[in-house]
Amino acid sequence: MLVVMSTQATPDEIDHVLAAIRAMNLTPHPMPGATRTAIGITGNIGAVDPRTLEVLPGVSELLRVTKPFKLASREMRPADTYVKFAQTTIGPGTLTMIAGPCSVETETMILRTAEFMMENGVRLMRAGAFKPRTSPYSFQGMGLEGLKILEKARQKTGIGIVTELMDTDNADAVEASADIIQIGTRNMQNFSLLKRVGKMRKPVLLKRGMSATLEEWLMAAEYVMAGGNYNVILCERGIRSFSDHSRNTLDLSVIPPAKKLSHLPIMVDPSHGVGKREFVPAMALAALAAGADGLLIEVHPDPDHAASDGAQTLDFAAFKKLLENLRRLAEPLGKTVN
Numbered sequence: 001m002l003v004v005m006s007t008q009a010t011p012d013e014i015d016h017v018l019a020a021i022r023a024m025n026l027t028p029h030p031m032p033g034a035t036r037t038a039i040g041i042t043g044n045i046g047a048v049d050p051r052t053l054e055v056l057p058g059v060s061e062l063l064r065v066t067k068p069f070k071l072a073s074r075e076m077r078p079a080d081t082y083v084k085f086a087q088t089t090i091g092p093g094t095l096t097m098i099a100g101p102c103s104v105e106t107e108t109m110i111l112r113t114a115e116f117m118m119e120n121g122v123r124l125m126r127a128g129a130f131k132p133r134t135s136p137y138s139f140q141g142m143g144l145e146g147l148k149i150l151e152k153a154r155q156k157t158g159i160g161i162v163t164e165l166m167d168t169d170n171a172d173a174v175e176a177s178a179d180i181i182q183i184g185t186r187n188m189q190n191f192s193l194l195k196r197v198g199k200m201r202k203p204v205l206l207k208r209g210m211s212a213t214l215e216e217w218l219m220a221a222e223y224v225m226a227g228g229n230y231n232v233i234l235c236e237r238g239i240r241s242f243s244d245h246s247r248n249t250l251d252l253s254v255i256p257p258a259k260k261l262s263h264l265p266i267m268v269d270p271s272h273g274v275g276k277r278e279f280v281p282a283m284a285l286a287a288l289a290a291g292a293d294g295l296l297i298e299v300h301p302d303p304d305h306a307a308s309d310g311a312q313t314l315d316f317a318a319f320k321k322l323l324e325n326l327r328r329l330a331e332p333l334g335k336t337v338n
């Protein structure tokens, strides 16, 4: 349900509507707009009659939101969401690059990567300190020590840090170190984790579950937003299919319907999508053409010796070449790469 306030509604009238919604045991989500405020309502609406809100002073109209995802839907918030950072902004009009190694391995390689990225105009670096690995015997990440290294890289270079939170145990530590909190494909429906990041005020990069439908993905975003964290960035990273020519099937066809149904920005991770470095550039360019707002790319100073995901990781030279080609393709598409 969406309460649309009139253009003349006073702050007191808006407060009164917020209080009335809370009194119904529902949660109001005020959305100030250019000309008027709208208030999204979430909660178990079936139990109350929100039509009583219609008669309150300053209320223009009440709209039903038909989709099961409410705050994530364009029905409730027609304008595109832009997620802003000190370093850059993610949203339509730009293609934001998030690049870096799969895992934090050493301070030296993280610093080298951060410096290389900043020199090449990339303002956000990815690197996992906590790694969700298929085998318990594989490298599990450097953990808290890895977070410290990432903080050091930000301090030295000014780069923004994107790193994965795998469980609620490490939520405080990751929240303190990251500029964007990554939720991995295996955790897209970890509802306690989603509720926990919903309470945070740092943006969340929500990877699509490898077997999730678009609706399930947007419902996962809804969990985060229902907690009051509206800065969710969707990230397509490939789904499981019967194809065996690639690690996953990068579903670029999800971008237009995701954009239609939701106002949230959507990024694409072609590295996990294809799993082989030689195919990453083609799919990165295709993602730009399909309307992605950004790319997440695995890049390492020495991919052949990477502790994880080396096969799908670009070296600096290949990444630089890709950046050049992305900038060239972005121009006729009316986008800039940042």
Ligand code: PEP
Binding pocket: 102, 128, 132, 183, 184, 185, 186, 207, 237, 272
């Ligand atoms: C990653 O980004 O390194 C990662 C583990 O991603 P995903 O959750 O998409 O597998």
Ligand code: MN
Binding pocket: 102, 103, 272, 298, 308, 309
């Ligand atoms: Mn990886």
